[in-house]
Amino acid sequence: MAESKSPEEIEQQVVQFKEWIVNQSSLPTKDLDDKLIKRFLHSCYYNIDQAKSAIELFFSIRSSIPELLNDRDPLSPQFQRALKIVNVAQIRISGNRNLWAWQLNDPGLEVFDYIQDVRLFFLTMDSWLLNEEHLEDADLVMLDVKDISLKFLTKFNVSVAKKMSKYQQDALPIRLKQIHIVNAPPFIDKIFGLMKPFLKQEVTEMVHFHPPKSDTLLNYFDKDDLPEDYGGTKGRMEEHMKRVIDVVMSKRDVLLRNDLWRSEMKSKSKNNESLKDIGSFRTLAID
Structure with a gap:
């Protein structure tokens, strides 16, 4: 089983991966350290070919979305505005798992900007990738939609959602296992319907809806x-958000660079069909 690989075998894979990278003219080597390589190998259960395909897609998608990755100073007015209405948490929990939580605090959706929220996702995720070395066995996502209304439909951007979904499912080096939508309103099916066309079947099957004032989250979490x-004991979301911002600010100089983890030219992936299967392999390999 892939998980039984020894540290020596993993180091050997890292060396092999780096030798391959050097021969890929389209892939950047400047910011590709051993820590990130190990994360890609781990997320693909140490299948080196899958990891190569995933990292190619990671770089090429990032190169295709400059509008989401350029000019992202966390101290800028745009980001400061977004940070005031959102709490993000990146929490290591039992069973060697990560809980990724997002909470919106903007009841009238007066400030919420969908594209800026996606930019904030990339900012906080990139800072985590730059900072975190621990490798988790599973990643669980929790989205608190208590302030989402049908007004969201007027703010949604199909093109951006499609790119982000591809990146999250097939290129991001995590092991996605569950997605929990909490405080879900009765019309959540209309909101979810916007995203569903971009989600693979195995990802839609990971989604669990939890109505307001329900305790169904406790069926999945201690x-x-x-x-x-x-209803937990793991501190308040605003406290977790402070820690996330601290990490973002500690990596600000790197995050300000517009060339972070970008392909220098169009990535020469093996073929599009093989890339479509990356997410299936990575999310289901050890369920």
């Missing part, structure tokens, strides 16, 4: 794994 906002 209280010790949840923030206090959701």
